[in-house]
Amino acid sequence: MLHLHFGAGRLGLGLIAPAFQAPGSELMILNRAVSSANVTGSTALSPARRNELLWDNPDQTYFVQKPGGTAADRQNVQYDGFFTYEEHEVIPIIHSILEISRSKKRGVIVTASILKPENYRAVLCALNTLSQRREDGEFIGPIFFVACENTLTAQQVFEDRSLFGSMTAAIRRNVTPVAALVDRLCVGLEEIVDGSVPAVQVRAEEYASLKLELRSDTEGLVELCNGSQVEFSRHLEVEKQIKSWLVNGSHSLMALEAFQASQGDRDLKLNEFIRSTPERRQFATSVMAEMREGVAIVLRSDPHYTSFFEDVDVDDYLEGAAKAILHRFHSTEDPITRILARFRAPTSAAHTSVEAFSKRLADRVNEPINAYTSAKGAAPPATSHSLLSLVQLVASGTFIDA
Known part of the structure; x- marks a missing residue:
């Protein structure tokens, strides 16, 4: 060809x-x-x-x-x-x-x-x-x-x-x-x-x-x-959506926590942060587990995913995917400046940059987080902590470019 x-x-x-x-x-x-x-x-x-x-x-x-x-x-x-x-x-x-x-x-x-x-x-x-x-x-x-x-x-x-x-x-x-x-x-x-x-x-x-x-x-x-x-x-569209939630959503959540905890260190690599202490390893594991559980609830409850649910063992699929993705995050030297490249300070020419970043993040995490919260009666703690990190970064004026 x-x-x-x-x-x-x-x-x-x-x-x-x-x-x-x-x-x-x-x-x-x-x-x-x-x-x-x-x-x-x-x-x-x-x-x-x-x-x-x-x-x-x-x-x-x-x-x-x-x-x-x-x-x-x-x-x-x-x-x-x-x-x-x-x-x-x-x-x-x-x-x-x-x-x-x-x-x-x-x-x-x-x-x-x-x-x-x-x-x-x-x-x-x-x-x-x-x-x-x-x-x-x-x-x-x-x-x-x-x-x-x-x-x-x-x-x-x-x-x-x-x-x-x-x-x-x-x-x-x-x-x-x-x-x-x-x-x-x-x-x-x-x-x-x-x-x-x-x-x-x-x-x-x-x-x-x-x-x-x-x-x-x-x-x-x-x-x-x-x-x-x-x-x-x-089932490509379903797999794309799962990838958006588990890879992109989880990645951004972990990166926001890392950027906040490091006081805005732009030289940081996410895998170095995750591997730096047992507590941070556990935090990354918890974010992935909460997102995976939320995704599973969405796939089971939304009729849009019925065909995928009938053809695929959802629990096995998500367990294998989450384990592999977490391993990728642990082993890849990925600069925080790349992961959060869109998390930029507002300017006169781009005054909606925070809004745009937040909307992009919401598209990748809202459904699993809402499904988890509805099923459990409480918000997922690790992912909620990452969202708090976003609020703290914005409040302090700490962005990837300023």
């Missing part, structure tokens, strides 16, 4: 690009010539230098390594092309890729690790170019589009009103949108020297998961992704 990926950030390089690699596949990475600010914090490697390294690497290779790891356990990721683009340059880039591609006949997967729908115009331009050439008789296999963000689906991109001018009939006839669940803590992007050659390296935890939604119109993807790390799920 031919894999076109838009976005050379931590997640794109650390999870998306390597996950789809399989015997005989081709990987082409595209990134905007001038990148916008990263809402999850800056990295040690500037966007301009990252682009330069990916473009100039003679072996067309970059690396993924777990924090604290050594060169011996690096993952080598080879790509077949790297392109920077302005929006008007996408069409000739796609034409040039199709001219040299060996695997386009099997199928094309276009992925993007881009947060905002309005930034997908270049991706839609690429999809339209692929679709038109396919309709003109070029031997191009089935085309699939995956928005690799847990808060945005490919279908939502297709339906976004701001993009209606970029959506074409050819795209609708030829491209199958596919929902995805992505899960890997990619904590850094840096420059290393491999032998005598400078290269890009992503710092990412050992755990990595990318799942696609299995439907009747995506069954062909299973064969196309054979030999890759990609998995498939018929």
Whole structure:
């Protein structure tokens, strides 16, 4: 298959690009010539230098390594092309890729690790170019589009009103949108020297998961992704919601407590805080246990989750997930500045920053906490303590950037 990926950030390089690699596949990475600010914090490697390294690497290779790891356990990721683009340059880039591609006949997967729908115009331009050439008789296999963000689906991109001018009939006839669940803590992007050659390296935890939604119109993807790390799920939306609660929600709660307890130490890494005392280890365990119990109550009581509840042993699933997630939090050197990157002081230009952060947190913790409270007759103590930490941080004017 031919894999076109838009976005050379931590997640794109650390999870998306390597996950789809399989015997005989081709990987082409595209990134905007001038990148916008990263809402999850800056990295040690500037966007301009990252682009330069990916473009100039003679072996067309970059690396993924777990924090604290050594060169011996690096993952080598080879790509077949790297392109920077302005929006008007996408069409000739796609034409040039199709001219040299060996695997386009099997199928094309276009992925993007881009947060905002309005930034997908270049991706839609690429999809339209692929679709038109396919309709003109070029031997191009089935085309699939995956928005690799847990808060945005490919279908939502297709339906976004701001993009209606970029959506074409050819795209609708030829491209199958596919929902995805992505899960890997990619904590850094840096420059290393491999032998005598400078290269890009992503710092990412050992755990990595990318799942696609299995439907009747995506069954062909299973064969196309054979030999890759990609998995498939018929309950993808439910698993995404569970991930939001157990991973993102619990992570934020622990990070808020750590940031408050350390008196706003911006150099802190969450795993160092958790492992520093037995009491803090127990606190992290309690947050995860309370969130897991709340999630279980929601899954059993909400009819929306009936099909998942009938097909899956919920207790076993949540017990295994919670144990694995807690291990990830203990073992991954994740900077507090990355986890709480959106916890920023209000300014005249961004006067709703606290409101936005609080709403994002509430979306990830409210349902499990409310379900736990309703069932137990009392609020979960550890998670409540974390929410108090948020109040204390705001009251003291302690933010991740001030």
